Amino acid sequence: MSGAQRTKKALRGLGGTALLCGVLSLLACGGGGVSVNETSNSGAWRWVLPANFPTPRVPESNPLSPAKVELGRYLFYDRRLSGNGLQACASCHHQDKAFTDGLTRSIGSTGEMHPRNAQSLANAVYHPTLTWVNPSLLSLEAQLQVPLFGDNPVEMGVNEGNVDSVLDRIRSDTRYPAMFVQAFGDEVESISWGRITQAIASFQRTLISGNSRFDQALSGKTVLSAAEQRGQTLFFGEKAECFHCHSGHNFNDQVVHASTRVLDLPFHNTGLYNIGGTGNFPEGNQGLFEFTAKPEDRGRFRAPSLRNVEVTAPYMHDGSIGTLEEVLDFYAAGGRLITTGPNAGDGRVHPNKSDLISLINLNVQERADLVAFLKTLTDHEFLTNPALSDPFSNPPATRP
Numbered sequence: 001m002s003g004a005q006r007t008k009k010a011l012r013g014l015g016g017t018a019l020l021c022g023v024l025s026l027l028a029c030g031g032g033g034v035s036v037n038e039t040s041n042s043g044a045w046r047w048v049l050p051a052n053f054p055t056p057r058v059p060e061s062n063p064l065s066p067a068k069v070e071l072g073r074y075l076f077y078d079r080r081l082s083g084n085g086l087q088a089c090a091s092c093h094h095q096d097k098a099f100t101d102g103l104t105r106s107i108g109s110t111g112e113m114h115p116r117n118a119q120s121l122a123n124a125v126y127h128p129t130l131t132w133v134n135p136s137l138l139s140l141e142a143q144l145q146v147p148l149f150g151d152n153p154v155e156m157g158v159n160e161g162n163v164d165s166v167l168d169r170i171r172s173d174t175r176y177p178a179m180f181v182q183a184f185g186d187e188v189e190s191i192s193w194g195r196i197t198q199a200i201a202s203f204q205r206t207l208i209s210g211n212s213r214f215d216q217a218l219s220g221k222t223v224l225s226a227a228e229q230r231g232q233t234l235f236f237g238e239k240a241e242c243f244h245c246h247s248g249h250n251f252n253d254q255v256v257h258a259s260t261r262v263l264d265l266p267f268h269n270t271g272l273y274n275i276g277g278t279g280n281f282p283e284g285n286q287g288l289f290e291f292t293a294k295p296e297d298r299g300r301f302r303a304p305s306l307r308n309v310e311v312t313a314p315y316m317h318d319g320s321i322g323t324l325e326e327v328l329d330f331y332a333a334g335g336r337l338i339t340t341g342p343n344a345g346d347g348r349v350h351p352n353k354s355d356l357i358s359l360i361n362l363n364v365q366e367r368a369d370l371v372a373f374l375k376t377l378t379d380h381e382f383l384t385n386p387a388l389s390d391p392f393s394n395p396p397a398t399r400p
C-alpha cells in the first residue's frame with residue numbers, strides 16, 4: 001500500500017478526522033517508522049519568548065532548528081502542496097488575520113465547504129489538543145495530515161492519485177533540495193512527506209504571539225486606557241467569569257508546555273444551540289459528542305485563545321457570530337435563543353451548558369469596556385512580522 005492509500009484508509013476508518021500517527025512514519029506521534037531524527041546543520045533553536053510565557057514543548061523526534069523552521073515557512077505558503085496547486089496552508093491561515101481566513105467557514109481547494117471556522121495559529125504550540133474539538137489530534141505533525149490528505153471535507157486534496165506528482169513538484173523546485181539538506185542533513189531521500197510534515201510543524205511552533213498592548217502594560221511599558229482597565233477588571237472578575245475558560249498566558253484553558261506534568265483537557269458547552277429543545281447542534285458539529293458519543297458531551301468545544309481576537313472574526317466554531325459586540329450580547333444573555341429557521345431553539349437552557357455561562361446583564365458601558373479590553377490582545381508585531389510572512393512575495397527575513 002502506498003503512503004497515501006494508507007492515509008486515506010486511516011482517514012476513512014476513523015471518520016476523516018482521526019489521529020494519523022504512524023501513517024506517515026512520524027516519530028512525533030510516538031509510533032515506529034523511518035528515522036527522521038537528524039540534527040540540523042545549522043544549530044539549535046533559541047526561543048525568544050515574552051516574559052510570562054513558559055518554554056514550549058517540542059517533540060524529541062522533531063527538534064527545532066532555524067533551517068527547518070525557514071523551510072517550513074516556505075512549505076506553509078506553497079500552493080504546489082495541494083492536489084490542484086491552488087491552495088496552501090496559508091490560503092486559509094492569513095498572517096494579517098492571526099492566521100485565520102475571515103470566512104464563516106473555510107473553503108477547500110476543490111470548493112468544498114469545511115464545517116468549521118479556520119482557527120488562529122497564534123501560540124498553537126501550547127495547545128495539547130488541536131482543532132475546535134478533536135481530542136485525539138495531539139501534535140501539530142498529526143494535525144496537518146488532515147488538511148493535506150483529508151477527504152471529509154477535501155482541503156488541500158492530496159490523494160492517492162496525485163500524491164507522487166505533488167511531491168515531484170516540490171522536488172523539482174530549484175530552492176528546496178538544498179533547503180531540505182540544510183534542515184535534515186544529507187540523506188538519500190531528502191524530500192519526503194515525513195520531512196515536509198516536520199518542517200511545517202516546526203514553523204508553526206514558532207508562531208508565538210505575546211507582544212500586545214496587554215503584554216506591554218503587564219511589563220510596565222504602556223498603560224491601558226480607563227475603559228480597557230474597566231474591561232480587564234470585568235474579564236477577570238466573578239461577574240463576567242470570562243477568565244475561568246480564557247485564562248493564563250494564552251487566554252484559554254488547555255495548555256501544554258515544556259514542564260507540564262498533568263494535562264487538563266476541558267471542553268465546554270456555551271449554550272450556542274439547542275435545536276428544537278433536543279440538545280442538538282447543527283449536523284456535523286455536535287462537539288465532543290462526535291468523538292465520545294456521550295450525551296453529556298453534546299455541544300462541548302475547546303475554548304479558543306482570545307489573543308488577536310479583534311482580527312479573527314467571524315467567531316465560534318462555525319463562524320456563526322459576526323462581531324465581538326455580538327459575542328458579548330451572547331454571553332450577557334447566558335446563551336443564544338434562535339427564534340426562526342432550521343436551528344431554532346433556546347441554547348440558554350441547554351442541559352450541558354456550563355455553569356459559568358449565565359445571564360449576566362452587562363450594560364452598554366460594560367460591553368463596550370469588555371470589547372475595548374479584548375482589543376488590547378492584538379499583537380501588531382505578530383500580524384506583520386516578516387519572519388512569519390509569505391516568502392514567495394517577500395525576501396527571506398532574519399529571525400530575532
Ligand code: HEC
Binds near residue numbers: 088106121
Ligand atoms: C481549507 C482551509 C484550510 C486549509 C487549506 C488549512 N487549514 Fe488549518 N484549519 C482550517 C479549519 C477550518 C480549522 C478548524 C478545523 C476543525 O476544527 O476541524 C483549522 C485548524 C488548524 C489547526 C488547529 C489550530 C488549533 O488551535 O488547534 C492547525 C494547527 C492548522 N489548521 C494548521 C494547518 C496547516 C499546517 C495547514 C497546511 C498543511 C492547514 N492548516 C491548511 C482550515 C484550513
Ligand code: HEC
Binds near residue numbers: 242245301316
Ligand atoms: C465555560 C467556559 C467559558 C466561559 C466562562 C467564557 N467562554 Fe468564551 N468561549 C468558550 C468556548 C468553549 C468557546 C467556543 C464555543 C464554540 O465555538 O462553540 C468560546 C468562544 C469565545 C469567543 C470567540 C473566539 C473565536 O475565536 O471564535 C470569544 C470572543 C469569547 N469566547 C469571549 C469570552 C468572554 C468575553 C467571556 C466572558 C464574558 C467568555 N468568553 C466566557 C468558553 C468560555
